[in-house]
Amino acid sequence: MKSHYDVVVIGSGLGGLVSANILAKAGYSVCVLEKNNQYGGNLQTFVRDKTIFDTGVHYIGGLNEGQNLYQYFKYLDIIDDLSLKKLDEDGFDIVTFEGDPNEYKHAQGYDNFIKQLVIQFPEEEKAIITYCDKVKAVCNKFPLYGLKHGKPYYENSNIFSLKAKEYIDSITDNTKLRAVLAGTNYLYAGDADRTPFYVHALTINSYIESAYRCINGGSQISKILIRRLKEHGGDAFKHHEVVKFNFEDKDISSVITKNGKEIKGDLFISNIEPKLTIKLVGEDKFRKIYTKRINNIESIIAGFSLYIVLKPNTFKYQNKNFYHIKDADKIWDGQDYTPKSWPEGYMASMGINKRTDVWGESLTVMTYMRYEEMAPWENTYNTVANKNERGQTYEEFKAEKAEILILELEKKFPNIRDCIQETYTSTPLSYRDYIGSNRGSIYGYVKDANKPLASFVSPRTKVKNLLLTGQSLNMHGILGVTIGAVLTCSEILGMEPLLNNILEANKPK
Numbered sequence: 001m002k003s004h005y006d007v008v009v010i011g012s013g014l015g016g017l018v019s020a021n022i023l024a025k026a027g028y029s030v031c032v033l034e035k036n037n038q039y040g041g042n043l044q045t046f047v048r049d050k051t052i053f054d055t056g057v058h059y060i061g062g063l064n065e066g067q068n069l070y071q072y073f074k075y076l077d078i079i080d081d082l083s084l085k086k087l088d089e090d091g092f093d094i095v096t097f098e099g100d101p102n103e104y105k106h107a108q109g110y111d112n113f114i115k116q117l118v119i120q121f122p123e124e125e126k127a128i129i130t131y132c133d134k135v136k137a138v139c140n141k142f143p144l145y146g147l148k149h150g151k152p153y154y155e156n157s158n159i160f161s162l163k164a165k166e167y168i169d170s171i172t173d174n175t176k177l178r179a180v181l182a183g184t185n186y187l188y189a190g191d192a193d194r195t196p197f198y199v200h201a202l203t204i205n206s207y208i209e210s211a212y213r214c215i216n217g218g219s220q221i222s223k224i225l226i227r228r229l230k231e232h233g234g235d236a237f238k239h240h241e242v243v244k245f246n247f248e249d250k251d252i253s254s255v256i257t258k259n260g261k262e263i264k265g266d267l268f269i270s271n272i273e274p275k276l277t278i279k280l281v282g283e284d285k286f287r288k289i290y291t292k293r294i295n296n297i298e299s300i301i302a303g304f305s306l307y308i309v310l311k312p313n314t315f316k317y318q319n320k321n322f323y324h325i326k327d328a329d330k331i332w333d334g335q336d337y338t339p340k341s342w343p344e345g346y347m348a349s350m351g352i353n354k355r356t357d358v359w360g361e362s363l364t365v366m367t368y369m370r371y372e373e374m375a376p377w378e379n380t381y382n383t384v385a386n387k388n389e390r391g392q393t394y395e396e397f398k399a400e401k402a403e404i405l406i407l408e409l410e411k412k413f414p415n416i417r418d419c420i421q422e423t424y425t426s427t428p429l430s431y432r433d434y435i436g437s438n439r440g441s442i443y444g445y446v447k448d449a450n451k452p453l454a455s456f457v458s459p460r461t462k463v464k465n466l467l468l469t470g471q472s473l474n475m476h477g478i479l480g481v482t483i484g485a486v487l488t489c490s491e492i493l494g495m496e497p498l499l500n501n502i503l504e505a506n507k508p509k
Contacts, residue, residue, distance in 0.1 A: 001235060001263065005031045007492075008255060008265035010242045011436065013041025014478065015469035016271030017225040018485035021076050024232035026493055031263060032229065033255070035241030040222030041271070041435055042471070048424050049309045051351065051362045055426070055434065056442075057218030058349040058364065059087060059321060060478050061206030066506075069206060069479045071147050072486070075505040078224045083215040085352055088320045090116060092211040095183030096412065097176075097328045104180040106208070110136070113208050117180070127172035131181055134167065135208075138201040144483045145202060147506075149499060160452030164200040165192045165332050179328035186323060186347045186366065188476070189300045189443055192332035196449040199475070206479050213319075213352050221478075242272075245281045251465045252281075269467045269488060273438050274457055277468065286462055297455045298448075301335050302428030302440030304343075304369035306405045310360050314419035317360040322348040324412055335368050342401075343367035343408060363416075365405055371428045371439040381433055398425040444472035459488040467491055 007023050009016045012034040024030045038044045042056030062069035063084065073079040089112065091105030107116040110132050118125045141159050143150030168181050182190060188203050189195075214220060226236050244256040245268075254264040270277040274294050283291050325331055325345035334344040344367075351362035377394050402425050409416045428440025437444070445455040457473050469488040471481050490498050 001237065001261065002029065002031070003264065005029045005235075005263065005265045007031070007267045007269060008033065008263055009269045009271060010255065010277075011035075011041065011271030011470070012039040012222065012226075012236065013271045013435075013470055014043055014221070014225075014481045015471065015473075015485045015488070016041075016269065017222055017229070018072075018076065018482050019269050019271070019469050019488050020229050020234055020236075021225055021232065022485065022489040022498070023492065024229055024234040026489075028492075030229065030232075030234040031265070032226075032234070032236040033240040033242055033257065033263065034236065034238050035258070035436075036434065037238060038219065038222075039226055039236065039238065040219055043218045043222045044434065045217035045219040048307065049422050051309045052217045052353065053307045053351060053362060053364060053424075054214070054217045054219075057214060057221075057478065058347070058366075059092070059207070060084075060212050060214065060218075062209055062479055063212050064210040067206070067209050068145060068147060069482065071502065071506045072479075072482050075502040076225065077228055077505075078221065081220075081224045083220060083354075084212040085215055085319070087211040087213060091320055092207065093184050093321050093323060095180050095323045095325070097179065097324070098326045098411065100176075100328070104176075104183065106184065108208065108210055110208060117177075120180075121174065121177050124172055124174055124177050127174070127177065130171050131168070132208075134171075134197075135201040135205050138198050139205045141198075142202065144486060144499075145479075147499065147503060149496065159198050160196055161449050162197045163193070163449045164190060164195045164197045167197045168200075176328055179325070179331040182331045183323050183325065184347075185332065186334070186345070186368075189335065189368070190332055191335065191446070194446065194448040194450060195332075196447055196452070199447050202475055202480070203477060215356075216353050217351070218478075242280065245285075247285070250285075250463070252463060267465050267467070267492065269469055271470045273436055273444075273470065274468055274472050275438050276436060281463065281466065290462060294457065297457075298446040299438040299441035300443045300446050301368050302371045302374075302431055302437075303366055303426075303442040304401055304405075304428070305367075305426045306365040306402050307424040307426070308363040308365070308416075308420055309422040309424075310362060310419050311421045313359045315360045315363070315413075315416070317352070317356050317358060318350050322412070324348070324408070335370075337368065342369075343405065346405065346408065348409070365409065367405065369401075369428055371432075374428050374440070377429060380429070398427065401425065438472075443476040444470070459484075460491055 006028040007030045009020045009032045012032050020030045020032050044055045089108045093106035095104040105116045107113045117128050241258040242255045243258050246254045252268050254262050337344045346367040348365045350360045431440040459467050474484045
Protein backbone atom coordinates (compact mmCIF):
# COMPACT_ATOMS: atom_id res chain seq x y z
CA MET A 1 0.00 0.00 0.00
CA LYS A 2 1.33 3.40 -0.99
CA SER A 3 1.56 6.19 1.58
CA HIS A 4 -0.64 8.45 -0.57
CA TYR A 5 -3.00 8.07 -3.57
CA ASP A 6 -4.53 10.51 -6.01
CA VAL A 7 -7.89 8.72 -5.64
CA VAL A 8 -9.20 6.41 -2.90
CA VAL A 9 -12.35 4.43 -3.81
CA ILE A 10 -14.38 3.10 -0.88
CA GLY A 11 -16.35 0.00 -1.87
CA SER A 12 -15.74 -2.30 -4.83
CA GLY A 13 -19.19 -2.56 -6.37
CA LEU A 14 -19.35 -2.13 -10.13
CA GLY A 15 -19.54 1.67 -9.82
CA GLY A 16 -16.38 1.79 -7.71
CA LEU A 17 -14.44 -0.60 -9.94
CA VAL A 18 -15.42 1.16 -13.18
CA SER A 19 -14.53 4.55 -11.66
CA ALA A 20 -11.19 3.19 -10.42
CA ASN A 21 -10.36 1.77 -13.86
CA ILE A 22 -11.30 4.93 -15.75
CA LEU A 23 -9.11 7.08 -13.49
CA ALA A 24 -6.20 4.60 -13.42
CA LYS A 25 -6.31 4.53 -17.25
CA ALA A 26 -6.11 8.34 -17.15
CA GLY A 27 -2.89 8.15 -15.12
CA TYR A 28 -4.15 8.65 -11.57
CA SER A 29 -2.80 6.53 -8.71
CA VAL A 30 -5.87 4.70 -7.40
CA CYS A 31 -6.66 2.49 -4.42
CA VAL A 32 -9.89 0.49 -3.90
CA LEU A 33 -10.89 -0.54 -0.37
CA GLU A 34 -13.40 -3.37 0.15
CA LYS A 35 -14.77 -4.60 3.50
CA ASN A 36 -15.87 -8.03 2.28
CA ASN A 37 -14.17 -11.26 1.37
CA GLN A 38 -15.03 -10.69 -2.29
CA TYR A 39 -14.87 -7.71 -4.63
CA GLY A 40 -17.88 -6.71 -6.70
CA GLY A 41 -20.90 -5.78 -4.56
CA ASN A 42 -23.92 -7.10 -6.50
CA LEU A 43 -21.51 -8.91 -8.84
CA GLN A 44 -20.52 -11.30 -6.06
CA THR A 45 -21.12 -15.01 -6.48
CA PHE A 46 -21.16 -17.76 -3.89
CA VAL A 47 -20.68 -21.52 -4.10
CA ARG A 48 -22.94 -24.16 -2.56
CA ASP A 49 -22.58 -27.88 -3.28
CA LYS A 50 -19.89 -27.04 -5.87
CA THR A 51 -22.49 -24.90 -7.67
CA ILE A 52 -21.96 -21.21 -8.47
CA PHE A 53 -24.81 -18.79 -7.73
CA ASP A 54 -25.09 -15.10 -8.61
CA THR A 55 -26.27 -12.69 -5.94
CA GLY A 56 -27.56 -10.11 -8.39
CA VAL A 57 -26.53 -10.52 -12.03
CA HIS A 58 -28.89 -12.90 -13.78
CA TYR A 59 -28.39 -11.55 -17.29
CA ILE A 60 -26.89 -8.57 -19.13
CA GLY A 61 -28.09 -6.55 -22.12
CA GLY A 62 -26.51 -4.32 -24.78
CA LEU A 63 -23.47 -6.54 -25.37
CA ASN A 64 -23.66 -7.17 -29.12
CA GLU A 65 -20.76 -5.51 -30.91
CA GLY A 66 -21.35 -1.76 -31.16
CA GLN A 67 -24.18 -1.67 -28.60
CA ASN A 68 -23.94 0.62 -25.57
CA LEU A 69 -22.61 -1.69 -22.83
CA TYR A 70 -20.31 -3.38 -25.36
CA GLN A 71 -18.73 0.02 -26.10
CA TYR A 72 -18.23 0.85 -22.43
CA PHE A 73 -16.75 -2.59 -21.73
CA LYS A 74 -14.53 -2.32 -24.83
CA TYR A 75 -13.11 0.95 -23.49
CA LEU A 76 -12.50 -0.73 -20.12
CA ASP A 77 -10.76 -3.56 -22.04
CA ILE A 78 -12.85 -6.32 -20.46
CA ILE A 79 -15.22 -7.34 -23.27
CA ASP A 80 -12.90 -9.91 -24.88
CA ASP A 81 -12.28 -11.73 -21.59
CA LEU A 82 -15.94 -12.19 -20.63
CA SER A 83 -17.40 -15.67 -20.86
CA LEU A 84 -20.99 -15.26 -22.06
CA LYS A 85 -23.88 -17.21 -23.53
CA LYS A 86 -26.53 -15.49 -25.61
CA LEU A 87 -30.04 -16.21 -24.40
CA ASP A 88 -32.78 -17.55 -26.68
CA GLU A 89 -33.23 -14.96 -29.43
CA ASP A 90 -36.91 -15.82 -29.93
CA GLY A 91 -37.75 -15.56 -26.25
CA PHE A 92 -35.07 -14.57 -23.73
CA ASP A 93 -37.77 -13.53 -21.22
CA ILE A 94 -40.96 -15.53 -20.86
CA VAL A 95 -43.96 -13.93 -19.14
CA THR A 96 -46.61 -16.28 -17.74
CA PHE A 97 -49.78 -15.97 -15.66
CA GLU A 98 -51.57 -18.36 -13.35
CA GLY A 99 -54.42 -20.14 -15.12
CA ASP A 100 -53.12 -19.20 -18.60
CA PRO A 101 -51.13 -21.97 -20.36
CA ASN A 102 -49.57 -19.54 -22.86
CA GLU A 103 -45.94 -18.46 -22.64
CA TYR A 104 -45.58 -14.86 -23.81
CA LYS A 105 -42.18 -14.17 -25.37
CA HIS A 106 -39.89 -11.16 -25.27
CA ALA A 107 -37.53 -11.67 -28.22
CA GLN A 108 -34.15 -10.11 -29.03
CA GLY A 109 -33.94 -7.43 -31.73
CA TYR A 110 -36.86 -5.03 -32.20
CA ASP A 111 -38.08 -6.60 -35.44
CA ASN A 112 -38.11 -10.03 -33.80
CA PHE A 113 -39.63 -8.62 -30.59
CA ILE A 114 -42.53 -7.24 -32.65
CA LYS A 115 -42.81 -10.40 -34.78
CA GLN A 116 -43.05 -12.79 -31.79
CA LEU A 117 -45.63 -10.66 -29.95
CA VAL A 118 -47.75 -10.16 -33.08
CA ILE A 119 -47.97 -13.98 -33.40
CA GLN A 120 -49.61 -13.99 -29.96
CA PHE A 121 -51.51 -10.69 -30.35
CA PRO A 122 -52.35 -10.48 -34.09
CA GLU A 123 -54.84 -7.61 -33.60
CA GLU A 124 -52.30 -5.51 -31.68
CA GLU A 125 -49.49 -4.96 -34.20
CA LYS A 126 -49.96 -1.18 -34.22
CA ALA A 127 -49.82 -0.96 -30.40
CA ILE A 128 -46.70 -3.17 -30.24
CA ILE A 129 -44.88 -1.06 -32.87
CA THR A 130 -45.96 2.16 -31.10
CA TYR A 131 -44.59 0.78 -27.82
CA CYS A 132 -41.22 -0.13 -29.37
CA ASP A 133 -40.89 3.26 -31.06
CA LYS A 134 -41.58 4.99 -27.75
CA VAL A 135 -39.00 2.91 -25.86
CA LYS A 136 -36.34 3.80 -28.43
CA ALA A 137 -37.36 7.48 -28.53
CA VAL A 138 -37.11 7.80 -24.74
CA CYS A 139 -33.71 6.08 -24.68
CA ASN A 140 -32.48 8.57 -27.29
CA LYS A 141 -33.20 11.41 -24.85
CA PHE A 142 -30.34 10.16 -22.61
CA PRO A 143 -27.06 11.05 -24.33
CA LEU A 144 -24.73 8.79 -22.32
CA TYR A 145 -27.06 5.82 -22.82
CA GLY A 146 -26.24 6.08 -26.51
CA LEU A 147 -22.64 7.30 -25.98
CA LYS A 148 -23.47 10.67 -27.45
CA HIS A 149 -22.38 14.15 -26.49
CA GLY A 150 -25.21 16.24 -25.09
CA LYS A 151 -26.74 17.78 -22.00
CA PRO A 152 -27.02 15.61 -18.88
CA TYR A 153 -30.24 13.65 -18.86
CA TYR A 154 -31.76 15.42 -15.87
CA GLU A 155 -32.17 18.53 -18.02
CA ASN A 156 -34.73 16.65 -20.13
CA SER A 157 -37.14 16.88 -17.21
CA ASN A 158 -40.30 16.62 -19.33
CA ILE A 159 -39.70 12.87 -19.81
CA PHE A 160 -39.50 12.24 -16.07
CA SER A 161 -43.18 12.64 -15.26
CA LEU A 162 -44.58 10.09 -17.73
CA LYS A 163 -45.57 6.95 -15.79
CA ALA A 164 -44.82 3.49 -17.15
CA LYS A 165 -48.25 2.01 -16.38
CA GLU A 166 -50.03 5.10 -17.69
CA TYR A 167 -48.19 4.99 -21.02
CA ILE A 168 -48.54 1.23 -21.58
CA ASP A 169 -52.26 1.39 -20.74
CA SER A 170 -52.70 4.29 -23.19
CA ILE A 171 -51.57 2.35 -26.28
CA THR A 172 -53.88 -0.67 -25.98
CA ASP A 173 -57.10 -1.80 -24.29
CA ASN A 174 -55.91 -5.41 -24.36
CA THR A 175 -55.27 -6.14 -20.68
CA LYS A 176 -53.18 -9.25 -21.40
CA LEU A 177 -50.87 -7.36 -23.78
CA ARG A 178 -50.49 -4.60 -21.18
CA ALA A 179 -49.48 -7.26 -18.67
CA VAL A 180 -47.01 -8.85 -21.08
CA LEU A 181 -45.32 -5.53 -21.95
CA ALA A 182 -44.97 -4.73 -18.24
CA GLY A 183 -44.38 -8.35 -17.25
CA THR A 184 -40.66 -8.04 -16.53
CA ASN A 185 -41.05 -5.11 -14.15
CA TYR A 186 -39.28 -7.14 -11.44
CA LEU A 187 -36.17 -5.79 -13.19
CA TYR A 188 -36.78 -2.36 -11.63
CA ALA A 189 -39.46 -3.03 -8.97
CA GLY A 190 -42.31 -1.49 -10.95
CA ASP A 191 -44.90 0.54 -9.08
CA ALA A 192 -48.17 1.58 -10.78
CA ASP A 193 -48.38 5.02 -9.20
CA ARG A 194 -44.75 6.04 -9.35
CA THR A 195 -42.43 4.22 -11.77
CA PRO A 196 -41.52 6.56 -14.66
CA PHE A 197 -41.63 5.20 -18.19
CA TYR A 198 -37.98 6.19 -18.74
CA VAL A 199 -36.92 3.66 -16.05
CA HIS A 200 -38.90 0.97 -17.88
CA ALA A 201 -37.48 2.01 -21.27
CA LEU A 202 -33.81 2.24 -20.26
CA THR A 203 -34.01 -1.12 -18.53
CA ILE A 204 -35.94 -3.05 -21.17
CA ASN A 205 -34.26 -1.61 -24.26
CA SER A 206 -30.78 -3.02 -23.65
CA TYR A 207 -32.19 -6.55 -23.21
CA ILE A 208 -34.31 -6.30 -26.36
CA GLU A 209 -31.14 -5.29 -28.21
CA SER A 210 -29.29 -8.35 -26.87
CA ALA A 211 -29.42 -10.54 -23.77
CA TYR A 212 -26.62 -12.68 -22.35
CA ARG A 213 -25.92 -14.87 -19.34
CA CYS A 214 -22.54 -14.87 -17.59
CA ILE A 215 -21.00 -18.35 -17.70
CA ASN A 216 -19.87 -19.19 -14.14
CA GLY A 217 -21.52 -16.04 -12.78
CA GLY A 218 -21.17 -12.26 -12.84
CA SER A 219 -18.15 -12.16 -10.53
CA GLN A 220 -15.97 -12.59 -13.63
CA ILE A 221 -16.70 -8.91 -14.38
CA SER A 222 -15.25 -7.73 -11.06
CA LYS A 223 -12.29 -10.13 -11.32
CA ILE A 224 -11.35 -8.82 -14.77
CA LEU A 225 -11.80 -5.19 -13.62
CA ILE A 226 -9.50 -5.82 -10.65
CA ARG A 227 -6.93 -7.39 -13.00
CA ARG A 228 -7.10 -4.39 -15.36
CA LEU A 229 -6.86 -1.96 -12.44
CA LYS A 230 -3.62 -3.59 -11.29
CA GLU A 231 -2.26 -3.53 -14.85
CA HIS A 232 -2.84 0.25 -14.81
CA GLY A 233 -0.87 0.51 -11.54
CA GLY A 234 -3.88 0.65 -9.23
CA ASP A 235 -4.25 -1.17 -5.91
CA ALA A 236 -7.18 -3.05 -4.36
CA PHE A 237 -7.50 -4.44 -0.84
CA LYS A 238 -10.14 -6.77 0.61
CA HIS A 239 -10.96 -6.91 4.34
CA HIS A 240 -10.34 -3.16 4.55
CA GLU A 241 -13.55 -1.73 5.94
CA VAL A 242 -13.47 2.06 6.16
CA VAL A 243 -14.71 3.17 9.59
CA LYS A 244 -13.59 6.82 9.71
CA PHE A 245 -12.84 9.84 7.51
CA ASN A 246 -10.16 12.30 8.65
CA PHE A 247 -10.41 15.95 7.66
CA GLU A 248 -8.00 18.83 7.23
CA ASP A 249 -10.03 22.03 7.17
CA LYS A 250 -13.07 21.11 5.02
CA ASP A 251 -11.39 18.46 2.88
CA ILE A 252 -10.99 14.74 3.55
CA SER A 253 -7.32 13.94 4.12
CA SER A 254 -7.46 10.20 4.77
CA VAL A 255 -9.61 7.24 5.76
CA ILE A 256 -9.07 4.80 8.60
CA THR A 257 -9.90 1.12 8.20
CA LYS A 258 -11.17 -1.32 10.81
CA ASN A 259 -7.80 -3.06 10.83
CA GLY A 260 -6.06 0.19 11.76
CA LYS A 261 -4.63 1.33 8.41
CA GLU A 262 -4.64 4.99 7.38
CA ILE A 263 -4.92 5.62 3.64
CA LYS A 264 -4.22 9.17 2.49
CA GLY A 265 -5.53 10.66 -0.73
CA ASP A 266 -6.42 13.79 -2.67
CA LEU A 267 -9.82 12.61 -3.92
CA PHE A 268 -12.26 10.13 -2.42
CA ILE A 269 -15.04 8.28 -4.26
CA SER A 270 -17.66 6.53 -2.14
CA ASN A 271 -19.27 3.47 -3.71
CA ILE A 272 -21.13 3.01 -0.44
CA GLU A 273 -24.85 3.78 -0.48
CA PRO A 274 -25.28 7.60 0.00
CA LYS A 275 -27.20 7.41 3.31
CA LEU A 276 -24.45 5.22 4.78
CA THR A 277 -21.76 7.46 3.27
CA ILE A 278 -23.18 10.53 5.04
CA LYS A 279 -23.31 8.62 8.32
CA LEU A 280 -19.74 7.42 7.92
CA VAL A 281 -18.28 10.77 6.84
CA GLY A 282 -20.24 12.61 9.55
CA GLU A 283 -23.54 14.42 9.14
CA ASP A 284 -21.94 17.62 10.44
CA LYS A 285 -19.79 17.77 7.28
CA PHE A 286 -22.83 18.31 5.05
CA ARG A 287 -25.56 20.93 4.97
CA LYS A 288 -28.53 19.89 7.08
CA ILE A 289 -30.89 20.31 4.13
CA TYR A 290 -28.75 17.91 2.02
CA THR A 291 -28.53 15.28 4.76
CA LYS A 292 -32.26 15.49 5.38
CA ARG A 293 -33.05 15.18 1.67
CA ILE A 294 -30.81 12.12 1.15
CA ASN A 295 -32.06 10.42 4.32
CA ASN A 296 -35.67 10.98 3.23
CA ILE A 297 -35.27 9.33 -0.19
CA GLU A 298 -37.20 6.09 -0.16
CA SER A 299 -35.27 2.91 -0.89
CA ILE A 300 -36.71 0.37 -3.32
CA ILE A 301 -38.24 -2.76 -1.76
CA ALA A 302 -35.96 -5.60 -0.64
CA GLY A 303 -35.96 -9.15 -1.98
CA PHE A 304 -36.02 -12.81 -1.04
CA SER A 305 -34.13 -15.32 -3.19
CA LEU A 306 -34.32 -19.09 -3.30
CA TYR A 307 -31.23 -20.85 -4.67
CA ILE A 308 -31.85 -24.40 -5.88
CA VAL A 309 -29.10 -26.93 -6.51
CA LEU A 310 -30.57 -29.38 -9.03
CA LYS A 311 -29.93 -33.12 -9.04
CA PRO A 312 -27.77 -34.09 -12.02
CA ASN A 313 -29.61 -34.83 -15.28
CA THR A 314 -33.11 -34.17 -13.93
CA PHE A 315 -34.15 -30.65 -15.04
CA LYS A 316 -33.59 -29.38 -18.60
CA TYR A 317 -31.47 -26.24 -18.94
CA GLN A 318 -33.68 -23.30 -19.97
CA ASN A 319 -31.84 -20.64 -21.98
CA LYS A 320 -34.33 -17.99 -20.92
CA ASN A 321 -35.77 -16.30 -17.82
CA PHE A 322 -39.28 -16.75 -16.48
CA TYR A 323 -41.45 -14.00 -15.04
CA HIS A 324 -44.51 -15.55 -13.48
CA ILE A 325 -47.33 -13.40 -12.14
CA LYS A 326 -50.37 -14.82 -10.39
CA ASP A 327 -52.86 -12.28 -11.73
CA ALA A 328 -52.45 -10.43 -15.05
CA ASP A 329 -54.62 -7.61 -13.67
CA LYS A 330 -52.16 -7.07 -10.83
CA ILE A 331 -48.99 -6.82 -12.87
CA TRP A 332 -47.89 -3.68 -10.99
CA ASP A 333 -48.96 -4.87 -7.53
CA GLY A 334 -46.25 -7.39 -6.66
CA GLN A 335 -44.93 -5.21 -3.83
CA ASP A 336 -48.38 -4.98 -2.22
CA TYR A 337 -48.53 -8.60 -1.11
CA THR A 338 -50.20 -9.70 2.11
CA PRO A 339 -48.83 -12.52 4.33
CA LYS A 340 -51.44 -14.77 2.72
CA SER A 341 -50.91 -13.70 -0.93
CA TRP A 342 -47.06 -13.74 -0.92
CA PRO A 343 -45.57 -14.08 -3.43
CA GLU A 344 -47.67 -12.31 -6.06
CA GLY A 345 -45.09 -13.42 -8.62
CA TYR A 346 -41.42 -14.24 -9.12
CA MET A 347 -38.52 -14.18 -11.55
CA ALA A 348 -36.71 -17.49 -12.18
CA SER A 349 -33.33 -17.77 -13.87
CA MET A 350 -30.90 -20.67 -14.42
CA GLY A 351 -27.17 -20.66 -13.78
CA ILE A 352 -24.78 -21.80 -16.48
CA ASN A 353 -21.24 -23.12 -16.59
CA LYS A 354 -18.95 -24.33 -19.36
CA ARG A 355 -20.29 -27.88 -18.98
CA THR A 356 -23.97 -26.91 -19.23
CA ASP A 357 -25.51 -28.55 -22.25
CA VAL A 358 -28.84 -30.34 -21.94
CA TRP A 359 -29.29 -30.38 -18.17
CA GLY A 360 -29.45 -27.51 -15.70
CA GLU A 361 -27.33 -27.32 -12.57
CA SER A 362 -29.04 -24.56 -10.64
CA LEU A 363 -32.10 -22.33 -10.51
CA THR A 364 -32.50 -18.98 -8.73
CA VAL A 365 -35.95 -17.62 -7.88
CA MET A 366 -36.35 -14.02 -6.76
CA THR A 367 -39.37 -12.21 -5.37
CA TYR A 368 -40.12 -9.14 -3.26
CA MET A 369 -39.90 -9.06 0.50
CA ARG A 370 -40.43 -6.01 2.68
CA TYR A 371 -37.65 -5.13 5.12
CA GLU A 372 -40.22 -4.85 7.93
CA GLU A 373 -40.49 -8.65 7.93
CA MET A 374 -36.93 -8.72 9.25
CA ALA A 375 -37.82 -6.83 12.46
CA PRO A 376 -37.14 -9.79 14.84
CA TRP A 377 -33.57 -10.15 13.52
CA GLU A 378 -32.79 -6.60 12.40
CA ASN A 379 -30.05 -6.09 15.00
CA THR A 380 -28.05 -9.15 13.90
CA TYR A 381 -25.24 -8.93 11.32
CA ASN A 382 -23.69 -11.76 9.36
CA THR A 383 -21.07 -11.81 6.60
CA VAL A 384 -18.27 -14.17 5.57
CA ALA A 385 -15.78 -11.94 7.40
CA ASN A 386 -18.00 -11.69 10.51
CA LYS A 387 -19.95 -14.89 11.07
CA ASN A 388 -23.00 -14.67 13.31
CA GLU A 389 -25.99 -16.93 13.77
CA ARG A 390 -29.45 -15.35 13.71
CA GLY A 391 -31.07 -18.21 15.58
CA GLN A 392 -33.61 -20.95 15.07
CA THR A 393 -36.60 -18.69 14.38
CA TYR A 394 -34.79 -17.05 11.45
CA GLU A 395 -33.94 -20.45 9.94
CA GLU A 396 -37.58 -21.53 10.34
CA PHE A 397 -38.77 -18.30 8.69
CA LYS A 398 -36.49 -18.91 5.68
CA ALA A 399 -37.52 -22.56 5.40
CA GLU A 400 -41.20 -21.64 5.49
CA LYS A 401 -40.75 -19.02 2.74
CA ALA A 402 -38.68 -21.42 0.63
CA GLU A 403 -41.45 -24.02 0.83
CA ILE A 404 -44.08 -21.47 -0.29
CA LEU A 405 -41.91 -20.55 -3.30
CA ILE A 406 -41.39 -24.20 -4.21
CA LEU A 407 -45.17 -24.71 -4.12
CA GLU A 408 -45.52 -21.77 -6.52
CA LEU A 409 -42.81 -23.19 -8.80
CA GLU A 410 -44.59 -26.55 -8.90
CA LYS A 411 -47.57 -24.89 -10.59
CA LYS A 412 -45.30 -23.98 -13.52
CA PHE A 413 -42.78 -26.86 -13.32
CA PRO A 414 -44.76 -29.81 -11.88
CA ASN A 415 -41.72 -32.06 -11.48
CA ILE A 416 -39.42 -29.47 -9.87
CA ARG A 417 -39.51 -30.91 -6.34
CA ASP A 418 -38.14 -34.25 -7.54
CA CYS A 419 -35.22 -32.40 -9.16
CA ILE A 420 -34.11 -30.50 -6.03
CA GLN A 421 -30.90 -31.65 -4.37
CA GLU A 422 -30.54 -28.75 -1.92
CA THR A 423 -31.92 -25.26 -1.34
CA TYR A 424 -30.43 -22.06 0.10
CA THR A 425 -32.00 -18.66 0.67
CA SER A 426 -31.18 -14.97 1.07
CA THR A 427 -33.36 -12.37 2.78
CA PRO A 428 -33.33 -8.56 2.96
CA LEU A 429 -30.73 -8.91 5.74
CA SER A 430 -28.41 -10.78 3.36
CA TYR A 431 -28.62 -7.91 0.86
CA ARG A 432 -28.10 -5.37 3.65
CA ASP A 433 -25.04 -7.09 5.13
CA TYR A 434 -23.26 -8.31 1.98
CA ILE A 435 -24.13 -5.56 -0.49
CA GLY A 436 -24.47 -2.69 1.99
CA SER A 437 -27.83 -1.58 0.61
CA ASN A 438 -30.16 0.50 2.74
CA ARG A 439 -32.83 -1.74 4.30
CA GLY A 440 -31.82 -4.55 1.93
CA SER A 441 -33.00 -2.60 -1.14
CA ILE A 442 -32.47 -4.55 -4.36
CA TYR A 443 -32.14 -1.55 -6.71
CA GLY A 444 -31.16 1.59 -4.82
CA TYR A 445 -33.64 4.49 -4.59
CA VAL A 446 -37.27 4.79 -5.71
CA LYS A 447 -37.72 6.86 -8.87
CA ASP A 448 -41.04 8.70 -8.60
CA ALA A 449 -42.70 10.26 -11.66
CA ASN A 450 -44.73 12.50 -9.31
CA LYS A 451 -41.55 13.97 -7.79
CA PRO A 452 -38.94 13.48 -10.53
CA LEU A 453 -36.04 15.25 -8.87
CA ALA A 454 -36.66 13.98 -5.32
CA SER A 455 -34.42 10.94 -5.76
CA PHE A 456 -31.81 12.63 -7.95
CA VAL A 457 -28.37 12.32 -6.34
CA SER A 458 -25.45 14.14 -7.92
CA PRO A 459 -22.03 12.47 -7.94
CA ARG A 460 -20.65 15.71 -6.51
CA THR A 461 -21.10 16.46 -2.79
CA LYS A 462 -20.60 19.56 -0.68
CA VAL A 463 -17.37 18.02 0.61
CA LYS A 464 -15.12 19.32 -2.16
CA ASN A 465 -12.99 16.18 -2.61
CA LEU A 466 -15.74 13.56 -2.08
CA LEU A 467 -17.67 12.08 -5.00
CA LEU A 468 -20.36 9.39 -5.05
CA THR A 469 -20.97 6.48 -7.40
CA GLY A 470 -23.15 3.35 -7.48
CA GLN A 471 -26.71 2.22 -8.17
CA SER A 472 -28.42 4.85 -6.01
CA LEU A 473 -27.24 7.73 -8.20
CA ASN A 474 -28.83 7.42 -11.62
CA MET A 475 -29.87 3.95 -12.67
CA HIS A 476 -29.30 0.49 -11.29
CA GLY A 477 -28.19 -2.55 -13.27
CA ILE A 478 -24.86 -3.26 -14.99
CA LEU A 479 -25.43 -0.66 -17.70
CA GLY A 480 -26.96 1.99 -15.40
CA VAL A 481 -24.14 1.74 -12.85
CA THR A 482 -21.45 1.79 -15.57
CA ILE A 483 -22.94 4.99 -17.00
CA GLY A 484 -23.17 6.38 -13.45
CA ALA A 485 -19.43 5.74 -12.97
CA VAL A 486 -18.71 7.60 -16.22
CA LEU A 487 -20.71 10.54 -14.83
CA THR A 488 -18.73 10.40 -11.58
CA CYS A 489 -15.39 10.36 -13.41
CA SER A 490 -16.51 13.18 -15.73
CA GLU A 491 -16.46 15.43 -12.64
CA ILE A 492 -12.69 14.86 -12.56
CA LEU A 493 -11.76 14.35 -16.22
CA GLY A 494 -14.45 16.41 -17.97
CA MET A 495 -17.29 14.78 -19.89
CA GLU A 496 -16.20 15.68 -23.40
CA PRO A 497 -12.63 14.32 -23.23
CA LEU A 498 -13.79 11.18 -21.36
CA LEU A 499 -16.53 10.37 -23.85
CA ASN A 500 -14.13 11.05 -26.74
CA ASN A 501 -11.70 8.51 -25.24
CA ILE A 502 -14.47 5.92 -24.96
CA LEU A 503 -15.54 6.50 -28.58
CA GLU A 504 -11.91 6.42 -29.75
CA ALA A 505 -11.37 3.02 -28.12
CA ASN A 506 -14.32 1.67 -30.15
CA LYS A 507 -13.07 2.82 -33.57
CA PRO A 508 -12.05 -0.04 -35.86
CA LYS A 509 -8.30 -0.55 -35.70
